Amino acid sequence: MQYALIYHETAAELARRDSDTSAYWGAWDAYMGAMGAAGIMRGGAGLLAPDTATTLRISNGDWQVEDGPFADTKEKLGGFVVIEVADLDAALAWAARAPCAAAGSVEVRPTLPPQAN
Amino acid sequence: MRAAANPGFAAAEAAARTAYGRLLALLSRHSRDIAAAEDALATALAQALARWPDDGVPANPDAWLFTVARRALGHGRARAATALAAEPALSLLDAERANIPQADLPDERLKLLFVCTHPAIAARIQAPLMLQVVLGLDAARIAAAFLVSPAAMSQALVRAKARIRDAGVPFTVPPPQERPARLAAIRTAIYAAYGAGWEQMAADQASDLAGEALFLARLLTALAPDDPENAGLLALILLCEARRPARRDAQGGFVPLDRQDVTLWHRTLIEEGEAALRAAAALGQPGRFQLEAAIQSLHNHQRFTGADLSAPLIGLYDRLMDVAPSIGAAVAQAAAFTAAGAAPAALAALDALAERCGDHQPWWATRARVLAVLGDADAAREAASRAAGLSHDPAIRRFLLSQDFLGFPPAWQAAMPGPQQANEGEPA
Secondary structure, X not given: OEEEEEEEEXXXXXXXXXXXXXXXXXXXXXXXXXXXXXXXXXXXXXXXXXXXXXXXXXXXXXXXXXXXXXXOOOEEEEEEEEEEOOOHHHHHXXXXXXXXHHOEEEXXXXXXXXXXX | OOOOOOXXXXXXXXXXXXXXXXXXXXXXXXXXXXXXXXXXXHHHHHHXXXXXXXXXXXXXXXXXXXXXXXXXXXXXXXHHHHOOOOOOHHHHHHHHHHOOXXXXXXXXXXXXXXXXXOOOOOHHHHHHHHHHHHHOOOHHHHHHHHOOOHHHHHHHHHHHHXXXXXXXXXXXXXXXXXXXXXXXXXXXXXXXXXXXXXXXXXXXXXXXXXXXXXXXXXXXXXXXXXXXXXXXXXXXXXXXXXXXXXXXXXXXXXXOHHHOOHHHXXXXXXXXXXXXXXXXXOOOOOOHHHHHHHXXXXXXXXXXXXXXXXXXXXXXXXXXXXXXXXXXXXXXHHHHHHHOOOHHHHHHHHHOOHHHOOOOHHHHHHHHHHHHHOXXXXXXXXXXXXXXXXXXXXXXXXXXXXXXXXXXXXXXXXXXXXXXXXXXXXXO
């Protein structure tokens, strides 16, 4: 099955991208490298900091464009991957290895099966 | 209000902790309906929490809980049978107080341990089932420790209990010819619980699964002292658990075994563990857990005395691999080869396991150390990174990515915590 692992990071963890660069990226490189070597990666992307986001809403034909992410939450979306593994237990095992599991959270969600049409 | 100072509340909590499995065994042994017994016991515990703080703690709290729970169980059956509303349990309580057996209740927990690890129950749910049924842990906490979803864990536990009830799993001690294998299944489940608890390093003792496993190991040794492997398991857990306070430094950093401050180790646990190991060995029937405990004992002695015990360690691993081959034991032996100055032999041993170890963190960590010793710095760094990427624990991940890990001689002990066999779970 395919699962999206959606990585959320605390503000303090995100700040380490600049303040603790080599340890922060070293941990993510190791983690992504292990997933790559395991042959389970199907896609995904890391994301630049939330303050680089621009959010658009159209409400009753009224366009709203705002600087920043869609919601001011405690944990910020840092990136996501799509992996192919046997079951939820296996997906959780990979989620637990994510550096942000201990400094934020990892949401594990099955992807929609491809639509045949 | 959670009033710790209130003796009624504290007594109710203490009863829940120590008497849970004892009461559950008595409530379920005839019906084999563990789920119904759990509900009844929960009702009794809730009533105790509501009443003891005001009314005072009964002279025999266990008997009080048992009586109320048995009454609730009767009501549950009556409701199920007649669909009539039962008389509220509360109105019975005063009568109960006057009518409670004072004698000690029999301890049927060994039978409950046998039920939870019966061959009819799927192996992977046996440890969670035991934690819930004997200790009263809730499904969400068990799910977190075993890294599965709470919903899936709840369902699996419900299914297992239904199977016990519907398939008629007997609440008995198995006959002598089956006893050794059935005791081994109990040990495997307890050790699986300990393995799940080993990595939990939070100061929050509420998540202390290792402590729960230690409780079960002590219980099993007390209830079935005839099998020396029970004391072997207890010794193993005690000798590993004794090191817990030294496994992290003040900043939360990982401290490998060979750099731990031994003055932080729990001396009383070590003494209890050594005594259990001696008592087991005196029976002259060595086995997997006695060997693993002896290995941990040698590791500890190495640190206490500074002596190099790598040769006897390798010998113990040989014997362990004979009786209980596992990836964890093979990787640990490769680490022992490295410490003994036989890095090429260690690399060969690891290579032989390669196909089964793609996602096995200790294998990559050990390989990194071996490659570093052999002078292949690039490959060592690559293996260390792979090990870090497979680690759940931020402190261990940091350590594996540090210069420290590949730079210091026997630091490979790092990624080789005591009970890795349990974590990777491949009992023979």
